[in-house]
Amino acid sequence: MIDGSIQAFPLTLNRILDHAAKWHGDAQIATATDHGIVHIGYAALRERALRVSAVLARFGVVLGERVATLAWNSQAHVETWYAIMGMGAVCHTLNPRLTATQLAWMLGQSGARILVVSADLLPLARKIAAEAPDLERILVIDGDAGEAEALEALIASASADVKWGEFDETAPSGLCFTSGSTGAPKGVTYTHRSNFLHTLRLLQADVLGARSVDVVMPVVPMFHANAWGLPFAVPAAGGKLVLPGRHTDGASLARLIAAEEVSIAVGVPTVWLGLCEHLEASGTTVPSLKRIVSGGAPLPPALMERIEGQLGVTVQTSWGMTELSPVGTFGVLSDAVRSAAMSGRPALGVDLMLADESGVPLAEQRDREGRLHVRGGAVIERYFGQERPVTDADGWFDTGDLARIDARGNLMITGRAKDLIKSGGEWINPAEIEAVISALPQVSLSAVIGRADHKWGERPILLVELREDQDISDEDLLGSLRGRVASWWVPDAVIRVPGMPLASTGKIDKTRLRAIYSNH
């Protein structure tokens, strides 16, 4: 090999906060708390995060060890993330919307001895502890620790003289279990390199394109799939990070957006529905907001229209999953044609492929429906604790989604392979029915599931949550499908629900809907 070369520069995540602290030291992180909004600059936050590392080191945390967090989006949670990852430990995020038994099982898998918890989640943490024998210590952030151990008190006496980095960039940095609809939850292990490359992908101008003048509010939780990578990408760009804490209802978000002049807000569709409804009811506006990034679940076209019309913002769609770190595609803001159904295009660093049911690539990749496969520097190879890769011989990961890709490279998710309903030996795709129903102005949320049927095996039924003060007959609901889907796809029944059950990630919880309605 040729002699003479470039410096080593391991892509470890501590570099992101190091960079933010040095070059954007006064740029702020704002957190909504029960006692108002608190602020800190990146330089001060880094200093505190180093102290948290010192606290963890004092408790014997070593390279590669898992440390768990059960916390909302807050400054203290960000500090804890960088503290754990910076010292080379692995941040195992727990989702407070799961049960203590589920979370204790996950802790058993990761073997974490230390759990950092938001004060109001302490009761849940104690229940988890009762079922998690490995757990040795609970450290409380985000409020009054009561008789428990407060991380803040430990920080005060800790030194910031801690070494970050200086381990291999392929070292694990995070662990997140997906609450799959079938089987036991599966863990996705992120690495420093994968999260760093994911960050650089997000920062591309045709993706999130965060800039130092941007004020970005991730409503997507830090306990799920890296909060879409925003606690890395926003400091990396030197932007302001606004964290909503535990309140993500429309009124709380509207207040926070106004107070901090949020320009870009990121979250699942139901969050934006809540914001729209609050603003409509209260007659208030959020003039600072310029862009809303939506993802995590299909965005009803009517909701996209409503958000853009009512809020005067641009909606940027996206698609991803926990196994992708999580971003796969992002809507391109300068594209002439945008729509709620288009989840955007893949940027350099991720690649898409459509295959048939057995994983063989479709001969024609454009304007055909196929099973979506993904490959890239932030895409899973093996689940936690498993030896067998979940990628095929060519490195493709099967997402389980059905999709089309148009001539310009825009991804359209057309359904979940697992969601399909088999009726009389033929497949019905609930997503196509839901897309039509969700476009009705009276409809807030809709879901189509299969119901056991002795003649056809399964038949579709439609569950709807209407918008407040709106009404529509069953006939009109089902009539809207005429000519849009095959006549035998039209659901056998309409069930009105006052509130659609949502899973911990904000998506409609079809597992719960099936449990209640599939055999009834």
Next chain:
Amino acid sequence: MIDGSIQAFPLTLNRILDHAAKWHGDAQIATATDHGIVHIGYAALRERALRVSAVLARFGVVLGERVATLAWNSQAHVETWYAIMGMGAVCHTLNPRLTATQLAWMLGQSGARILVVSADLLPLARKIAAEAPDLERILVIDGDAGEAEALEALIASASADVKWGEFDETAPSGLCFTSGSTGAPKGVTYTHRSNFLHTLRLLQADVLGARSVDVVMPVVPMFHANAWGLPFAVPAAGGKLVLPGRHTDGASLARLIAAEEVSIAVGVPTVWLGLCEHLEASGTTVPSLKRIVSGGAPLPPALMERIEGQLGVTVQTSWGMTELSPVGTFGVLSDAVRSAAMSGRPALGVDLMLADESGVPLAEQRDREGRLHVRGGAVIERYFGQERPVTDADGWFDTGDLARIDARGNLMITGRAKDLIKSGGEWINPAEIEAVISALPQVSLSAVIGRADHKWGERPILLVELREDQDISDEDLLGSLRGRVASWWVPDAVIRVPGMPLASTGKIDKTRLRAIYSNH
């Protein structure tokens, strides 16, 4: 270490063209030739580049072997780059503005057996060949090969069934010799990883931020410092790449900008001076142009004002050097305060430090002048063929530039350490004098060099090239310095030059100026 993880994804440069071909296959590369502008899409270009790899493989080119190019910015040169790098060979770019003897010496260093040359540079290539015993074969691109061997003919019979990538990402991809002002030229070896990370840095919204809708014209040559990374960054974003070929005078560029609707143009200040003068003389405009990126040499404030005023574009300043791949800092477009003297800020992936003469970091890094040091994933560690690193114990590379950094992180280059004039035992900084003189509306270019003086050792003299139809007296020139620099810094003489000598990179050639004027 924890079990379960993310896919391997080696950062090799072929992935960039693979991505562009798959996701932006119809996006264009346009090249100005003597017979009009020719176009090709990324998908077709990739197919041709694969065939070039096959041709090189047929000639026995192996992993790590150097293959040289002596060519203008053209489609064929881009194909040759990706062909060489994609197959794991090393692209050794030669600067046609150097002498045959200099270039033959560089070829001797790299050991390249094959030279790819633009047709009109064939006479120079033959002179080089006469002095370069290792050179076995010359392949002609960009025009009529005459009796020489045309690459195009070989492509026609080659197969595109070639493997790219599948080597380590730290493998070398490119080699570029810097024509230093003292000593023998030194080679900088780029790696796949360093250029890939450099590309991702450029794509950040606060740096170049190239998007798929952008039409980008690199006037900066591909034979020098990767053409600032644009032949990687623009395809990576799916943008249109417009290549000027060998003609970079104002009239040629204006025609090309108009024909291809260039929105972003990138080059050294003298190029923009030429464009401004042509547009003024011809009474034409370039309405598609939105942004000009300037770098490679100090940008006179008057020229920045002139460009922005006359062309109606935003000037984005930058600073870099061959040893940095080459971008160090980039002006941030959204910054409230911009100026010609500010070279912008470092984005994630590069770090700056100011030191004293012995390399010790200044205690206060802001608003102090120091010697600029750099560290990062695309910064040199060792020159070609040298065992000794040029970085210090902490990994810092000494740029030789003098600089300040303001409170917001903006870099201001204040001079070259080597340029300083020692007069009566005290230092005079030519850059500060030049900044005042260049700001005069009558002045096109200015340079201050030291002249031997038996009393003071050295004394500064001022060389100026005035704008056409402009005049100013020596008294007024020197009078403009009053109160702006120390009185003993005022040059002893003013010498008017009809045309300032420019080095091969477009910077003022002070080595030549010194050779002519320093002892006279």
